[in-house]
Amino acid sequence: MSDHAAQHDDTAGHDHAHGGLGKYLAVFLALCVLTTMSFFTYSAAWPWRDQPQVGWAFMLAVSCTKAMLVVLFFMHVWWEANWKYVLTIPAAMMALFLVIMLIPDIGLRNRMVSQERALHMARPSDVLLLERAGEGGRSKSSAH
């Protein structure tokens, strides 16, 4: 009997065969190293401080790698059968579509704003003004 049953026992037993302490510790170390890498963008040693986009791209890549490691090894998806694609791919596509759909109305909301709104919303010039006020205050207090 039961090639089928044996096969099923196999898949069930498969769950128990994978993993292993060494593998989990390796993943854990990789996650720690990756977290330190993204934290590195915050340190003074990060060479692209004046180009935030470089840091963003770097951190997004690091985050995706970390997410992959957690999903594949801690959540055992690496060892799962093909059903994993049925659940994850549609959900991921929905997520992506949602972000794209938000862009015209929300992402580009400041392209054309009403006079009234423009009057009350923060603008980059406000940040400059505050920074200038701060510099003035600091030089004053250092003069004291």
Add this chain to the structure above:
Amino acid sequence: MSSPAISVPHDHGHHDHGHHDDGHHDDGHHGHLKLQYQPGLPLSRGKLIMWLFLSTEIMFFAALLGSYIVLRFGAAVWPKPHHVHLSEPIGAFNTFVLICSSVTVVLALEAARANKTGLAKFWMLTTLLLGALFLGVKGYEYQAKFSHGIYPAAPHGRIYERPDLYYGSAVRARLGEPAIIDRLKQLDDTPAADLTEQEVAARAALQQVRTMVADTNQQAFEMAVVADQIMPLPADGPGSEAHGGHAQGINDVFPWLQLPIVIPGGNMWASTYFLLTGFHAVHVVVGLIVFAVLLGYTLGPKNAGMIENAGLYWHFVDLVWIFLFPLLYLF
């Protein structure tokens, strides 16, 4: 739906019952079929339900994170992490705590499968404590925001977007509240000898602020100076990090004042920050409840399925934080 006409020609070895898909299960007795049930997917029901739930969670958090990204990059101004008193090292520490807890829950599962129930309980308890530590650190961070008047909305929220006339009148209104007038009078009457050096400087700055907001002919730059005296926005750069925070403003020296503050883009920031981290924290709380319940069971191979499902959920919570940390603290 295979019909005999189609299946017979392919099934040379079983002429009699070739139309049965599971013909090879028959042990030779005609008419005696052993039915074997097969699951639709090669995984247990509990795990299937957990994964279905997690796929809805993927969309839930993708909606939140996606909206945050679109709102953030579509904003004219977005505050720097230091402007809103976010501490990157604390965020990184919390990331480390969650990663550790992900490892301990995996170790609990492995121990349960190996029938080491005591060890499984130990790892489960460690996970619970690490989750609680994460929440504690989060609470501490929330407190740092609240103490500066950074709330998602009124009446507690004291964030103004621009140093303009409206801001000036809000400061004037706060300084005109009866309770504050009494405290100000007390402060004015206190001899300088009874105050610290910092308090004396802050009192002088406060005097300047009171004069400036009393003037009805205010200029934008004057209001920017007022905002800077009340809560300075730290300059972004390696130099400012060395001081481990921000310069002290009047609000920090005299916490009872609770004057309005200016953080350009701060209101939207507060809304998204508290929504994202709040929902994440709620998920952490749910995870902790599940772990606490699991601790009441014998964590052996029989209950390994439950640990696996709880673990799947917990890893997902970790996964969300993996994206939240750089998006909120480092972008």
